Amino acid sequence: MKGKKLGGRYEIIQLVGGGGMAEVYKARDLKKNQFVAVKVLSESLSHDNEFIRRFTWEAKATAKLSHPNVVKVFNIGQENKIHYMVMEYVEGRSLKALIKQRGSLSPHECINIAIQICDGLSHAHQNGIIHRDIKPHNILGTRDNEYKITDFGISRLVKPQSTFTKTGMVMGSVHYISPEQARGMRVSYPSDIYSLGIVLYEMVTGRLPFDGNENIAIALQHIQEPIPDPQKINHTVPNELKQIIYKALEKDPNRRYQSAFEIKQALLQARANIPKDHPYVASKAMKQTTHVKTSSSRQSYANSQSNRAQIDRPGMKRPTPTKPISSRSEKMLEPKYLSQTTTLSRSQHRQTPSKIWDEYKNHIIILIGVLVICIIATYFLLTD
Known part of the structure; x- marks a missing residue:
């Protein structure tokens, strides 16, 4: 990407960060002669419509914000299969x-x-x-x-x-x-x-x-x-x-x-x-x-x-x-x-074995007691 001009205006200087979804480059805005940050959607996601929508959403959502404590988005564009947004460069x-x-x-x-x-x-x-x-x-x-x-x-x-x-x-x-x-x-x-x-x-x-x-x-x-x-x-x-x-x-x-x-x-x-x-x-x-x-x-x-x-x-x-x-x-x-x-879900993060035992132990004890009584009664009936 180094040296590439996106939109004929943003000249890529160097990679400054990124992850699995996008890379961020330092670039020069040739029109305004100032540094900008260009966020480029990863090539592996350039065919994924969901991520393209999400990437476009980020640009549109942030572009409406104007505050000293929010990084400003200046522009969004696409060149061939490259989806990018142009942001304020923070030194x-x-x-x-x-x-x-x-x-x-x-x-x-x-x-x-x-x-x-x-x-x-x-x-x-x-x-x-x-x-x-x-x-x-x-x-x-x-x-x-x-x-x-x-x-x-x-x-x-x-x-x-x-x-x-x-x-x-x-x-x-x-x-x-x-x-x-x-x-x-x-x-x-x-x-x-x-x-x-x-x-x-x-x-x-x-x-x-x-x-x-x-x-x-x-x-x-x-x-x-x-x-x-x-x-x-x-x-x-x-x-x-x-x-x-x-x-x-x-x-x-x-x-x-x-x-x-x-x-x-x-x-x-x-x-x-x-x-x-x-x-x-x-x-x-x-x-x-x-x-x-x-x-x-x-x-x-x-x-x-x-x-x-x-x-x-x-x-x-x-x-x-x-x-x-x-x-x-x-x-x-x-x-x-x-x-x-x-x-x-609630059942996934709460139903540990110890908690299941705590919840049902009384029922289990009663059931065992009933079974014991039935066995004893059956024994006496058969012996009679």
Whole structure:
């Protein structure tokens, strides 16, 4: 692609990122003589009408947004079999790269970044758009510490006819999806708030709250498991931030902050209450990968109850935090495979053998008793 001119106007300079669905190139707009980012749909998907529609939808959805904390889309085009969109070029790095380099961030830095994400989300929500894939990889930071949301590829309008997904399909990156996303349910604005809560958790600890060997295991943890106490990972996390994280990560979307504006107000209040010289110990950047299965996290939770922190919702149980993970384990739930592998129903994630026994043990005991009585009665009838 290097040197290629798309639309006779956008000269490709170099590849700067990408994944299985698209690649992003730095390019020069020859007409305006400025750098732009060009997102090109992967060649392997250029014949897939669903992905072409999704790609076109992303461009149209983002093009209607105009906000300093949202990456601007300038144009969309097609040249032969190449589908592309032209976006604002952000000179800097992703929030994920910052966390990987430094580990946990200071409280005020976390809050300042989160507030900017809130502003970008508020603008999207005001335009009826739910992002559905908020994660540090999709937050780009400039050299002036301005942060912008990008990649609205799986966003949707808050209109039933506007979504390309079907009921029971899960969209989003598994480490950041909300419980309702993990169940394949319809999402609303608080779903983005949950994902923002995961991002905030990762910023203050340098780690993700949940990990596992399989997408399904991680998704189940979002549905079932309490959030590990961030202060057990980084004891310098202020209580004000911890409370915000817990509320943003409520399992029930109705118990979360209901808007990006609401969580922003909580963050502003926390920033006012937390001294700028608040004691802070940065975690080291995480290098090793450790997979934690759902069952083992339950065991860790049981072992940690004797010394858990007595803060926040009374009686709320919190497990021992998962160990460091690497970005390689942060899997994307792609729609082609979800209907077969990661669609979760209540019966699938609740009917474990122990829970089945707990539910039916009384019936089984009664049945055994009746059988014993019948056998004894039959014996006496035959002997008579």
